[in-house]
Amino acid sequence: MKRRPLALAALLAAAGFTAPAHAQQTLRLTAVAGHPPVFLWVKLLDEFFIPEVDKRVAAAGGKVKIEWTRAFGGTLVKLGNESKGIADGIADIGFVSTIFEAPRFPMQNVSYFAPFGTDDIATVGNIVNDMQKNIPAMGQTWTKNGLVYLGGTALDSYHIFTTFPLKSVDDLKGKKITAPGPSANWIRDTGAVAVAGNLNTYYEDIKSGVSNGVVTFATGAWGAKVYEVAPYITKVNFGAQYAGGIAMNKGRFDKLPKDVQKIFLEVGAEYSQRFAAAQSAAAAGLLKKMEEAGAKISELPPAERKRWADTLPPVAKTWAADLQAKGMPGDQVLHGFMDGLKKAGVQPVRDWSGK
Known part of the structure; x- marks a missing residue:
């Protein structure tokens, strides 16, 4: 009677070997950012998010190995095109700067239309x-753009860096101030003229006289060396501003094993918290360094800050109404943001929701 051939697994077991249930899967992922790693949101993507994902994936059994390609500083996808580049598959994951992608992420820019809030980044x-979790239309913005949101947070409070001393709103009259995206609204009706720009252009814009200063945040100003050409730093405290987050190509994410998806989401949430803590600590330290380097730091008096806020037109109500007209819950988003501030114990100098 002929013996039937033993299955390969049985032969291996008989010989004292155990075949792995699944061969290791290698994922090749490209991570992008329009800004270079000198800025903390990219630095943490590079030095925390990616290695932490690798660490947890390995600890989960080693069924998956990720080979990363890093393309930061706009080398593969330019600033303001990150979401499209990731959605189109040019890259797989990266930091999406929603402030520079307002047409695709209008609701995520709510804080920029409600300035003078809080300097608390977290x-x-x-x-x-x-x-984004509680207002479906807001959270679905990411999936509608072909992305899965993993985590993000706000930037440290915006102030104004100028080539001239600034002691009151009146000092802005006739001046050209670089203000990115919706932050241009913060100088409306002040007598200043808004000039478009971003962290990659601020230094040369001010040095060449295209503008007389910039509305920006301390950690960004340090990385861009703005204080060298605009040494007058006036702490206006326009408030911490949500500016984007890490997102992944949805098709790519959906094909990941469930346990790996969970790791990406968990590390993304931790990235949010780590970023807030690190950015807060960095902002205070860097302002001190700028002062030591020769910058002249002053704080706008509370009464003048309130006067500035009250000088602005109702930009938030106009913004919310525009979203409503386009079928988006602008009013709900605006009220949600202002209510969130109040529940956190913040007393904004102006209630932009009009309540």
Whole structure:
């Protein structure tokens, strides 16, 4: 009687070997950012998010290995095109700067239309992250753009860096101030003229006289060396601003094993918290370094800050109404943001929701 051939697994077992249930899968992922790693949101993507994902994936059994290609500083996808580049498959994952992608992420820019809030980075980041979970249309913006949102947070409070001393709103009259995206609204009706720009252009714009200063945040100003050409730093405290987050190509994410998807989401959430803590600490330290390097730092008096806020037109109500007209819950987003600030104990100098 002929013996039937033993299955390969049985032969291996008989010989004292155990075949792995699944061969290791290698994922090749390209991570992008329009800004270079000198800025903390990219630095943490590079030095925390990616290695932490690798660490947890390996600890989960080693069924998956990721080979990363890093393309930061706009080398593969330019600033303001990150979401499209990731959605189109040019890259797989990266930091999406929603401030520079307002047409695709209008609701995510709510804090920029409600300035003079709080300088607490974690508070603003948590409010927007919660809103993206609780307001379906807001959260679905990411999936509609072919992305899965993994985590993000706010930038440290914006101030104004100028080539001239600034002691009151009146000092802005006739001046050209670089203000990115919706932050141009913060100088409306002040007598200043808004000039478009971003962290990659601020230094040369001010040095060449294209503008007389910039509305920006301390950590960004340090990386861009703005204080060298605009040494007058006036702490206006326009508030911490939600500016984007890490997102992944949805098709790519959906094909990941469920346990790997979970790791990406968990590390993304931790990235949000780590970023807030690190950015807060960095902002205070860097302002001190700028002062030591010769910058002249002053704080706008509370009464003048309120006067500035009250000088602005109702930009938030106009913004919300525009979203409503386009079928988006602009009013709900605006009220949600202002309510979130109040629940956190913040007393904004102006209630932009008009309540």
